[in-house]
Amino acid sequence: MSKIFDVPLYAYEHSPDQDEGMPARHPVVIIGAGPVGLATAIDLAQQGIKTVILDDNDRVSFGSRAICFAKRPLEILDRLGCGEAMVKRGVQWDTGKVFFDTRQVYEFSLTEEEGHKNPAFINLQQYTFEQVLVERIREMQAEGAPIEIRGRNKVEAIGQHDTHVTLEVETPEGSYTIEAEWLVACDGANSPTRRMLGLDFDGQVFEDNFLIADVVMKADFPSERWFWFDPPFNRGQSALLHKQPDNVWRIDLQLGRDIDKEREKRPENVVPRLKAMLGDDAEFDLEWVSIYTFQCCRMERFRHGRTLFAGDSAHQVSPFGARGANSGLQDADNIAWKLKLVLEGNAPDTLMDSYNIERVYGAEENILNSTRSTEFITPKSEMSRILRDAVLDLSAHHAFAQPLVNSGRLSVPCTYDGSMLNSADALAAPDLTRPGSPCPDAPLGDDHLLNKLGNSFVLLTIDADAPDSFEEDGVTATRLALSARDDPSLTLKRQYLGDATSGIYLIRPDQHVAARRESFDEPHFRAALRRATGKE
Incomplete structure (x- = not known):
């Protein structure tokens, strides 16, 4: 397993930019080659925007870190050309079980309707996730796509200007300077970019600490999410078990507030805790161990001049509910098409303010759900614990209590309610596809709807x-003509028409609904296209 961490994926190479007398200027520079930075770069390059990724490392992130990826991010990755590779390598799951002491009190299923291409969730180690994205970049480079990844290129200073950003970059051969019309900071929770610009987080730190361990073992546990409240092997605390590929299992153990973190993560202390959970006869090897103190916080704004923040550099949540990486990939999904329009002169740069508005909304939604989950899992008072335990007891026998059980509300797609997309809605179709919502998938013969929507x-x-297409201020919307008869499963009709007999949707390049009507109302759809591109 160590080999994947030891071999550079994007080894340092000398760049012609280092020889230029004047700083070379690039349309977009991305700092950080984690999942969010790589996905943003792929999306931009697929649309013809030259992109340079800078990272002070040259290989995958050490440890598994993020492991759980939801259907919506997998749909985004499909559009980037690597979703199927992720699903093939991941462990699919759709069932979760909740235990209180030794009793199972609740079970839930996330099984999707038939016809969706992607599963509800996969578990896949972040290092494999990053590897697949880098492989996709190599494929694109071989095809001539304008994308470059520079390992061991550490950004040491950033200068903000009205029309560009200046970056001083340190390499094994010395430093050089480049410029970017737009900078996207995807450099993680401890973002050096955020620090260099004098920006900070606002939010809440939870005092409880959790041991997170990845262990290699052969076990016959099913591919399900198991969560324990007050188990006998970790009294008064919680625990989580998840299966990953290659016989790797993720185990989270709540440890409490006042602990010696360095002491607790030593193998001689970790192994007895795991044996208490798995049994004295369990045979396993430790792959990765860390102690985490979780926080729910975000930057006040995700846009600062010509710099955009995405992923953990912009917002952080506790891992209960798999909202971190999934939210970051939705940031990437929102950024790329907007930058393309701005860089090509087909939208004002104020369009990037809508990135801030929409993804701050998404971050607030995640922080709210993550905070509620953490407060349920780690009650802050004896009365809170008594109420929590009563809910768990009731959930074993009474269906009304089961929705109150909160072991981590799982990541769901973000609908941009309150954004510029929420125009008058004159179609009596399901709320699921209202303006601002991501398009749900539907089967279309041997293909799927989202594949046909593409990225325009x-x-x-x-x-x-x-009409087959219409243009508004240099931006074209091309018609995709379907009939409810194209889908015998009736998923298309159920999700997009409801009781209506016909429907027309204007859909953005990130596959979010911009407007809908029962018939083609040209002034309405032209106005909706102007709003979606920041011109109204």
């Missing part, structure tokens, strides 16, 4: 007439 503006017509 689409006018989706279902049993309705409309």
